[in-house]
Amino acid sequence: MGSLDKPTFSRSPSASNTTPASSSGRPRSLSCANIRSLSSSYSIVATQPVVTWHDYVHVLLMESGNVARAAIHRTKDGVSLASTDDLDLSYEQVQLLLQGFDDSTRLRKEGIWLGHEHFTLTRITDRRIMVGRDARTGAGCVIYRCVTCIIVACYEDGNHPGGCYSLITKLGDFLVDSGF
Missing domain, CATH: 3.30.450.30 (Dynein light chain 2a, cytoplasmic)
Structure with a gap:
């Protein structure tokens, strides 16, 4: 049986085109606020392995x-x-x-x-x-x-x-x- 595939990420239709980065262009450190921002912009879809x-x-x-x-x-x-x-x-x-x-x-x-x-x-x-x-x-x-x-x-x-x-x-x- 295969291992779990990596989750795929897709931008939700209502999300803006900006990426979560600081004004310097580097990624922000993760905080609760940043995680909430990410979760509203992206949906995580876990793909299940196909078992026959x-x-x-x-x-x-x-x-x-x-x-x-x-x-x-x-x-x-x-x-x-x-x-x-x-x-x-x-x-x-x-x-x-x-x-x-x-x-x-x-x-x-x-x-x-x-x-x-x-x-x-x-x-x-x-x-x-x-x-x-x-x-x-x-x-x-x-x-x-x-x-x-x-x-x-x-x-x-x-x-x-x-x-x-x-x-x-x-x-x-x-x-x-x-x-x-």
Whole structure:
């Protein structure tokens, strides 16, 4: 993720063409009065870095070392917003996950299918976080339902499940707080 860009300054339309300088032409020292004068002449516009869905998956999740595969899909139509090459969820799989948050009966019987991987549903928390585990391999998954998207992450045996869980819940909470 990029660092914050430098703020840009633009002269407000009502500002005069004079610059804040002393009669000698040198810049005035900053005082409260000078700062008020500057703030009425210029508006500060902070530009935010552009973070893409790809950045969330490939930079934040994958580079953490806690996630082996990840995907983010829209909740309304199941379209993939970003994913790693090795986690391809079908529309039906996304819909089953979303339905499972409201009624987990089917997922508890049949398990969670993510691409070609099968996990046993072990926990649903607050109808927002779902956890699955493959007892045979030790791998697992964490799924977080936001309002407009669903985050899916898988970890391998040898990774601490808590690292994946913590990372996904923090990202999910951030996205929900941001309106997603």
